[in-house]
Amino acid sequence: MKYLMIALTSLFFISCDEEVSREDLLPDASGEHGKILLVIEEGLWETSLQQNLHDQLDQNCKGPYLRPEPLFDYYRTGSTEMSHIDKLARLILKIKIDHDSTYQETAVTVKENYFARGQLFVVIKDSDLNRLNDYIKNDFDFVLDAYNAFEAEQLTKEFKGDPHKAIDEISQDNFGISISLPRTSILKASSEDFMMVKYERSQKQQYQTSGTSGYTYETFWIQEGILFWKEPLDSASYFEPYHIMARRDSVLKQNVPGDMDGSYMATEYDPYYKPEADKIVVDGQETIVVRGLWKYAGNPGAFAGGPFVQYSMINEKTNEIITVCGYVYAPKFSKREYIRQVEAMLSTIEMVE
Template structure:
């Protein structure tokens, strides 16, 4: 198989970083909605297997939501339509096929036309090479776009954080989490804190709780049971004897990641209220804090019955990604 070349380029090139630093402050802010991706790809290629390959990666279902929602909102335009109105968009994929390219390659550029922007150039000498490149590097494209979306939220949250809430979590758990303006502590007990941002129609909440490290492995069933134990005690529903629990008919999605040099178990799935009809998505970060002989759960959940949930849960994910042990 032909070896593909992947180039990571900050601004135009690494070599021109000084020049880019000088002009970067002059760049406009990005345009477009969170989760949108502009795909610059000619119409004939978009209607072929190449377009199907892009859609397979970019518009597959976002994990852990109650109704299907795409990973990204994909907007395809042909190359001749790629004018200034689109160049400042937050996420841009530019696809070009030409025999001037000796081999398939992908060039990743940040803050090219605007900031904070991600531009990914996908170049190939022919259609077959392009299709192979997308199949081979599709998950890398998704990963870069997701990380950029999270980074935009996270930087904004750090810049405009609710300092009192952040300090409360630091003082209580020796954990630093950046909460944006509008979040407040709803409940504070010995080993459990509930932080929330409420509107008349939506709630975004973060639960932080800890317990002593067990003598068993941190399996998914064990972690689900521990979350249910805490939410049954502290997250009551609207009716008598109603409480939050994880939806048992959908096993949470699990993966192991690293966040700020911390090994994290990530769980995604659905919650519901026992004894009521409330429900929605959640994302949990679990940290096995061996040094302090404890397990840390940082759990974000959304209640937004009238709205799509993807962007709400993505915002909570950005909050969780700010976590640091202090």
């Protein structure tokens, strides 16, 4: 009783000082970004629904990937009773046949922060298996879009919550934009019209030892780089993908050398991997987005590369094209979640008033 009174008293004082929401009392979600926990009972999983769900989740990501990568990773629990650990998963998808009700159409419920903060819990249910399968086959994009949007929102919130203030100040002074990059990012180069920032950390890869049942671990460095450059908007034709890419190649050759003599960062233009451009709106600004692959050129012995995403927009105050390029170097690892992080960083760009 003594401990219960202490807990109740503490909650009372918290409530007096500030309003406490239900979310404030939840644990934080855990697990990897881009990984979905499937809660589907065994009997339902062994129907055609299993293949239909595989077909949706195993689709290739749209993006600049050297090798195909699935939209999401996923794993399943066969029990409808979720464990405490299950309830902390970042992304949860529960699919069930409801034998106790009669539905006119498949019901889909999207719940944020249900069991944990930073969690998206989607429930799909119906009383008719055929109609449920039709939804998975034909209308599941709604669920995929919800997960993708949620992951992007969570990462953006994370970067905005703890940004590198010094780098943001330089970005505002030299390029007229604000951007939220991780606080542990390192400024590698800075001038009036070019800046390079790197966000690096290590990750271990597990290998089975040849001829034994044991495992060994090897450590690799993961690098997410953010490059900034600008140029005068001397002609309206400059704000077109072909000119932006030509300028990109010139800037990279001059400013981003490789480790081997004569090597430098370049763009992969092989027809199978050629860059793709699109136009979107970021902070009210028309923005040209280019997705593609980077590589090293200038030395045949320089082997490295990876995906990049690049935003270009017009700073109307200075009449300049501002370009920010995020790239990933992560040998041995899937690139999908690193590109998701880079895109979240770029989404924080705002023009300075």
